[in-house]
Amino acid sequence: xxxxxxxxxxxxxxxxxxxxxxxxxxxxxxxxxxxxxxxxxxxxxxxxxxxxxxxxxxxxxxxxxxxxxxxxxxxxxxxxxxxxxxxxxxxxxxxxxxxxxxxxxxxxxxxxxxxxxxxxxxxxxxxxxxxxxxxxxxxxxxxxxxxxxxxxxxxxxxxxxxxxxxxxxxxxxxxxxxxxxxxxxxxxxxxx
Numbered sequence: 001x002x003x004x005x006x007x008x009x010x011x012x013x014x015x016x017x018x019x020x021x022x023x024x025x026x027x028x029x030x031x032x033x034x035x036x037x038x039x040x041x042x043x044x045x046x047x048x049x050x051x052x053x054x055x056x057x058x059x060x061x062x063x064x065x066x067x068x069x070x071x072x073x074x075x076x077x078x079x080x081x082x083x084x085x086x087x088x089x090x091x092x093x094x095x096x097x098x099x100x101x102x103x104x105x106x107x108x109x110x111x112x113x114x115x116x117x118x119x120x121x122x123x124x125x126x127x128x129x130x131x132x133x134x135x136x137x138x139x140x141x142x143x144x145x146x147x148x149x150x151x152x153x154x155x156x157x158x159x160x161x162x163x164x165x166x167x168x169x170x171x172x173x174x175x176x177x178x179x180x181x182x183x184x185x186x187x188x189x190x191x192x
Contacts, residue, residue: 021046024077097121100144
């Protein structure tokens with residue numbers, strides 16, 4: 001959507017029949033360096049409605065935004081969202097596993113080994129996202145690299161005593177409260 005603020009701001013959205021909370025717009029736009037204009041589809045999905053404590057009568061709407069560029073004139077905006085949305089979600093997951101979970105840096109030159117690395121990164125990413133959502137104080141919006149840096153890769157000392165290993169964390173670490181809250185929330189998890 002970089003550079004498309006101006007074309008998008010002039011568009012009017014329409015509600016989608018039989019899809020509560022969805023609004024769409026479509027328009028033609030010729031990007032610089034392109035020979036012809038392309039069809040752009042923008043979808044806005046109502047994600048959550050919250051109310052401010054100070055002004056409870058004024059709702060605050062949170063949306064998810066999606067955009068697609070296609071030459072297929074037969075696809076309605078909703079059908080384009082269903083068709084291309086699945087592909088884009090998969091691409092985003094691959095990108096996150098490669099960049100945020102280091103799957104792209106551990107290459108063994110053997111397909112099965114690389115596949116195993118990638119397949120272990122997927123549940124690790126999912127667990128990290130789940131951990132981020134467990135914190136009741138507010139939602140995390142950081143990437144997994146940031147979460148690891150703030151909550152997992154913290155200063156500590158490994159001590160030995162009486163045939164036991166003890167991990168002693170710094171008392172003054174920066175995100176201590178958030179880490180303790182997340183740790184407490186994860187202890188309450190039950191798996192069925």
